[in-house]
Amino acid sequence: MARTLYDKIWDAHVVREEEDGTALLYIDRHLVHEVTSPQAFEGLRLAGRDLWRKESILAVPDHNVPTTQADRGNGTQGISDPVAKIQIETLNNNCESFQINEFDMDDVRQGIVHVIGPEQGATLPGMTVVCGDSHTSTHGAFGALAHGIGTSEVEHVMATQCLIQKKMKNMLVSVDGRVGGGVTAKDIVLAIIGEIGTAGGTGYAIEFSGEAIQALSMEGRMTVCNMAIEAGARAGLIAVDDTTIEYIKGRPFAPQNELWDKAIAAWRDLKSDEDAVFDQVVRLDAAKIEPQVTWGTSPEMVVSVNATVPDPAREVDGVKSNSMQVALEYMGLQAGQPVDEISVDKVFIGSCTNSRIEDIREAAAIARGGKVADSVKLAMVVPGSGLVKQQAEAEGLDRVFLDAGFEWREPGCSMCLAMNADRLEPGERCASTSNRNFEGRQGQGGRTHLVSPAMAAAAAITGHFIDVRKLGEQHG
Amino acid sequence: MDKFTVHQGLVVPLDRSNVDTDAIIPKQYLKSISRSGFGPTLFDDWRYLESGEPGMDHSKRPLNTDFVLNQPRYQGASILLARENFGCGSSREHAVWALTDYGIRAVIAPSYADIFFNNSFKNGLLPIVLSEDTVDSLFKAVSSREGYQLTIDLERQQVTTPSGEIYGFEVDEFRKYCLLKGLDDIGLTLQHADAIHRYEERRKQEAPWLFASG
């Protein structure tokens, strides 16, 4: 029978299945970070249990790590927040006592868990990948079945190498045709979420396909799959092709020699069969996608940069209209206001959505030769990993940002969730390349607008949102 | 894990859709390495007038009296009535820990985000799905009558209102079984350790590269 990509990976990982469809699903790769793991390790200890397969685990601190040079170096000693310090030390200690491979804060390979997995080749096609973090969907870009889990499940995977799961439904999101210049992977995924809504993918694994998706680099594909969870889907997937295989080749954890040949032969089948049936199909016309900006407190509250802020009075659904009104009040915006007249106080370029080398290059291309507007209090670039940072510096991109007045930081989650000192003050408005614009996400009372790296850099330079394509015209 | 069999309790209505886990428990509290103590900071940004930090005495912080959880009539509530897509966003299980630590045993909503839904069952919190219309009528009933209680019978999969209306709900057999008995699913899974070993042996033949590197 014809199967989808999701069906194939699912089938290959079922250890056993109950009559009601509840299955034990085998997990190949388990990524661990400091925030959602301490209680799981504690649980193992209390029950006297050991890890089932410790080589499947790769750990890294990212959520809580400081991003200023002053706080980094010399292990955890420099961390000024005592509670964060304890959490990171707890991870270090747990990894040591359970003998888990960890990239600690001083390791150049340290970075955001969803950036380093792929970067190391620890995420491979056809794998099941889990992490106690919802943006684990990122790894689906490699034709892997990857999703976020809670801490109880983290403990369960540690102890059994399995997850208790029921199969999800299949959704296909096809982005047909090509996007225009200046339109990026981030704009594509924001447009998709605008179309299907933040709960549209609930209960589904979403496969992204179509010419516009195939044309993306691995970095771009990761950006798209990263935000599958923002459309409600625990997992996003993209079929394996030459782009995937090229990216993986030669990475430290990737198979070598004969194993490599065997692996790529198997990976070639990691795509949906021609006549596979999806429970739902959504199609978007790539040519119609413009640079996107979110205006509200949910990623589905998104419009083109050339549009105006929507009017709740025009929404017929009462509950929806109500939440639009609440969002506008929180965001300090008026219905009908042109999006490109909204000015920003801070700019954040980073997060597991957009902190890979290509994102940094995209932002640098806009920042080059410019100056951060006087009205912008802080514009910061936070590379996704130590290796991304190193690469960017080798290309001189750090100078481009520093000359333009941006801050160039050490890798970590940073202002994506503002667990460390990088955060918004109440009422501050931010152009952010992260993935969530929830109330208080970047600091209590902070106002987040989600955009692409190019759009964020453009907002930093002009002080307000602007269609990057117009910026191009102005600068010749 | 606490068992869940029959529960009767006061209902508190949270009339917003897409309530995300950042709102349920803000990030600053995720620095804790413990599973307990999150109740006082449940819905922290909405519940208090000023922002909070871990380690504060939360009982001394000024309350936002407009927020529903702070209204006297809802004190002691153990059933949360919510709107669609409850628990969206981050996978943080701390959101469930905060709800249960506060005393919530069940949530009723038209839909939930998947990860939150899963996490709930692992902690003895029952997330019940009722239709949008039913949830709507419950919102009206709760606000019009002080002390509104519901009875939830998991074995029968029924929610009963004070006037005797009964709403049936769906729940997976396996999850129901675990909740009714208060079972730890790691122990259950380890009963199948042989099957897991057999699977691994087979996979090592089929896809050896998955077992090759660190």
Ligand code: SF4
């Ligand atoms: S960058 Fe943001 S979304 Fe990504 S893992 Fe870190 S906190 Fe989560």
